[in-house]
Amino acid sequence: METTSRCSSDDHLVIIGNGMASHRLVEILINQPQRPRAITVIGAESVPAYNRILLSPLLAGDMQHDALTLRDADWYADNGVTLCLGERVETIDRENRTLETDGGHTIRYDRLVLATGSRPTLPQVPGIDLNGVHGFRDFHDVAELEAIAQRGGHALVIGGGLLGLEAAEGLRKRGNRLSVSVLQRSGRLMNRQLDATAAGLLKQALVKRELNILTHAQLAKLEGDANGHVCAAVLNDGRRLPTDSVIIAAGITPNAELGREAGLNTDRAVMVDRYLTTSDPAIFALGECCQFEQHTYGLVEPIWHQVDVLAAILSGEANDGYREAPTATKLKVSGVALYAFGPTDPEPEHDELRYQDPQSGDYRRLLLRDGRIEGAVLYGDTRHGTWYFEQALAGTDLTPYRQALLFGAADVEVLKDQQNDTPHLSTSEAA
Ligand SMILES: Cc1cc2nc3c(=O)[nH]c(=O)nc-3n(C[C@H](O)[C@H](O)[C@H](O)COP(=O)(O)OP(=O)(O)OC[C@H]3O[C@@H](n4cnc5c(N)ncnc54)[C@H](O)[C@@H]3O)c2cc1C
Structure with a gap:
């Protein structure tokens, strides 16, 4: 790697971290008509970005190592992106807009993205540093x-x-x-x-x-x-x-130290506004190292929304900014199907619907507020999970279909059809 940025223009974007958020950001940016003129990605891991989510099936022996790689190093080069792997950024000098790596390199940036992810939280107990x-x-x-x-x-x-x-x-x-x-x-x-x-x-x-x-x-x-x-x-x-x-x-701890030591506003992670901008307008953060309002992140769904917002901003496009949205969870253990989102325990004003079949082991529990789904827990048969989630996001009032809800979209559609076939009474007839 060169010791100073090869880019003398005022449009050098440097991204710290080559994980899932960083990779997706680059994928989008390189296709933007107004992409930053030069992009450098610096990643502490020695391999190009991979699908971290698939480490679980890799460990379980259900996937091969190479299948996790998102793009190889050649892809970055072919798309005009400088990729520096196996190098950790140690300090950021905001005044001079430079950063230093543990490889002794100094790189100048015009705009900087922190995408440093997080690390496992180690319980503060005696013996945590032992081998093994x-x-x-x-x-x-x-x-x-x-x-x-x-x-x-x-x-x-x-x-x-x-x-x-x-x-x-x-x-x-x-x-x-x-x-x-x-x-x-x-x-x-x-x-x-x-x-x-x-x-x-x-x-x-x-x-x-x-x-x-x-x-x-x-x-x-x-x-x-x-x-x-x-x-x-x-x-x-x-x-x-x-x-x-x-x-x-x-649990996980956001890798926020770099930002903290550079004097950026931090709390549990690096604070960003809805444009993913930190307290320094030339520095952005996204993924598990950032905090928006009270939220930090541990799943990719919200991070993908952040990437879309930041890609637009870095390409000079108008954008409404990031908004927090609920996230659904699945467990990647083969033979165990579960799908869940929203609150786990009902509040007094929730309408709770439950179905359990001890024979098949299927279990479904929905929490509704004013006819709208707020939470779901599905175990066994999870086919309807995405539909419930979509209804929850859309805030659909499902009151007329309450009795069919536990059986998913198909039964609700049948009920809708039946209701549409039923002649509606006019107000005067009803009276
Ligand atoms: C085993 C496992 C299973 C998961 N399963 C799921 C799942 O099923 N669904 C889901 O939504 N999410 C899952 N996740 C979470 C998901 O992987 C993360 O939310 C996602 O990877 C976060 O992306 P990120 O880019 O913010 O961080 P990361 O992907 O961790 O990338 C950060 C990168 O920055 C590098 N870095 C850190 N500091 C520096 C520095 N100073 N200089 C240079 N580089 C640096 C790190 O080495 C790392 O490569 C799983 C995570 C793990 C570990």
């Missing part, structure tokens, strides 16, 4: 987890949310005489997405696969052996669980 304690975030982590699976013994996953369960199931599937336990602090799995019934069904399914699930289980400390390798986890209630490795999947 891992995250689940990148290719390197997957390689470590694969080695754990091959060695066998016992693995303990901290966190019974989406990521923890995908890690646990991947380890179990790939495991060679490996037993896997999941520690969940709350009383139910995926407590931010599922109600108690769906969480119970999920637990049953995972226990059947011989995952050991411990709820109400809070990590107090990790113990190490004489070689500094983790050998046990101790819980708040005093239980001691011997283990050969620990995988932390208990």
